[in-house]
Amino acid sequence: MADIKGSMPSEEKRFPAFVRHDVAAMEPSRIVQLWELGFGMDDVIPLWVGESDQATPAFISDAAYAALQAGKTFYTHKRGIPELRQGIADYTAGLYGIPMSADRVSVTASGMHGITLICQALFEPGDNLIVVAPSWPNVVKAAQVQHAEVRFATLDPKPEGGFTLDLERLFSLVTDRTRALFVNSPGNPTGWMIEADQQREILDFCRSRGIWLLADEVYARFVYDRSVAPSFLQLAEPDDPVIHINSFSKAWxxxxxxxxxxxxxxxxxxxxxxLIEFSTSGSQAFLQHGALAALTPQGETFARSMVDRCRQGGEMVFQRLAAMERVTLSRPTASFYAFFRIDGVEDSLSFAKRILSETGVGLAPGSAFGPGGEGHMRLCYASSHNLLSKALDRLELILR
Incomplete structure (x- = not known):
């Protein structure tokens, strides 16, 4: 393995020594840094990553197992089995009330894999990507691996709570080397959600400038004042420069x-x-049959129950956090994260490590999410109410 400078350890000098210096020197995700610190610790409450403590429902796992037993273990269509692509098209059409054809759908080996493929397709050295921040850090790194510059349009806190996006500032960041705008809504970590009027302005701008609009809408179901978050797909024509990114991870x-x-x-x-051919060559067929089961009426019932679970968990988390003297936060209308500021904290990574060491609660440091994130913590409230209550009891010891 290469050391941090890209050279090889002395006992392995016979192997090729070169590793790209920018890759070798890349800082690990600060979320993962906390996660790895917690490995092996007793009684850790893991609220640092964006997942529930609920296992995949049996009807989805059973469908994958049945496909495995039926011999669905061979190479298959690179962009996904036809049944799943059609299922995703039908699901999207029903969710947003728009026509959708399967020829626009590509199944990827995770939402992150999809983002990686997009970056490979769009960016040459010297190009730039504009990201609405604070934002999930992985998209930034995926672009930087392709030698793209990342520019940040930072959300502004609103006096009444929540965040707002200044479109004038966003558009001012665009240059002749801008290839794409990345908008994650509902947002991770903030819970910010863009409304249709701003979506329309951004789409019109991208059309006029010939810029791709990358719409990460993974948290579209986790919205609490309506049934689904506004989608750029509801405004875009099929040939518009819009790429919708989604995942089975959260709702199911x-x-x-x-x-x-x-x-x-x-x-x-x-x-x-x-690009799929030259990365994964396609996702496992039997897993795709499980994903297809997620798109059935039974899967819809489960997805709605997940949203209800997070709605109730969020109510408890926000009430408890708001009562802690050092905490400043507002309740977002979407996602399943509390993104809160702690008085006196200037180094959120160090403080997250302290919280983990003293309480056994794993939180994500705000600095992991780029500009506008420092001084905050992110808590995922997709877990069970008992686990959340236990975590909040412990946090009170350090945040009161």
Whole structure:
């Protein structure tokens, strides 16, 4: 293995020594740093990553097992089995009330894999990506691995709570080397959600400038003042420069399955097909049959129960956190995260480590999410109420 400078340890000098210096020197995710510190600790309450403590429901696992038993273990269509692509198209059409064809759908080996493929397709050295921040850090790193510059349009806190996006500032960041805007709504970690009027302005801007609009809508179901978050798909024509990014991970408790999907202009699907060939060569067929079960009426019932679970968990978390003297927070209308500021904290990574050491509660440091994140912590409230209550009891000891 390469050391941090990209050279090889002395006992392995006979192997090729070169590793890209920017890759070798890349800082590990600060979320994962906390996660790894917690490995092996007794009685840790893991609220640092975006997943529930609920296992994948049996009807989904049973469908995958049945496919495995039926011999669905061979190479298959790179962009996904036809049944699943059609299922995703039908699900999307029903969710948003829009027409959707399966030729626009590509199944990927996780939502993150989809983002990686997009970055491979779009960015050459010197190009730039504009990201609405604070934001999930992985998209930033995926672009930087392709030698793209990342520019941040930082959300502004609103006096009444929550966040707002200044479109003038966002558009001012665009140069002749801008290839894409990345908008995650509902947002991780903030819970910020863009409304249709701003979506329309951004889409019109991207059309006029020939810029891709990357719409990460993984948390679309986790919205608490309506049935689903506004989607750029509701405004875009099939050939518009819009790429919708989604995943089975959140709504169906399938984080470990690593299955996601992209919805793109039809012609872009051919590019995705080629890039899948040279990365994973396609996702496992039997897992895709499990994902297909998630899109049935039974899966819809489960997804709604997940949203209700998070709604109730969020109510408890926000009430308890708001009563802690050092905490400042507002209740977002979407996602399943509390993103809160702690008085006196200037180094959130160090403080998250302290919380883990002293209380056994794992939180994600706000600095992991880029500009606008420092001084905050992110708590995922998709877990059971008993686990959340136990975590909050412990946090009171350090945040009161």
């Amino acid at each position: 408790a399938m984080t470990g399955w690593r299955l996601g999907w992209l919805i793109t202009p039809p012609a872009f699907g051919k590019i995705v097909d080629q």
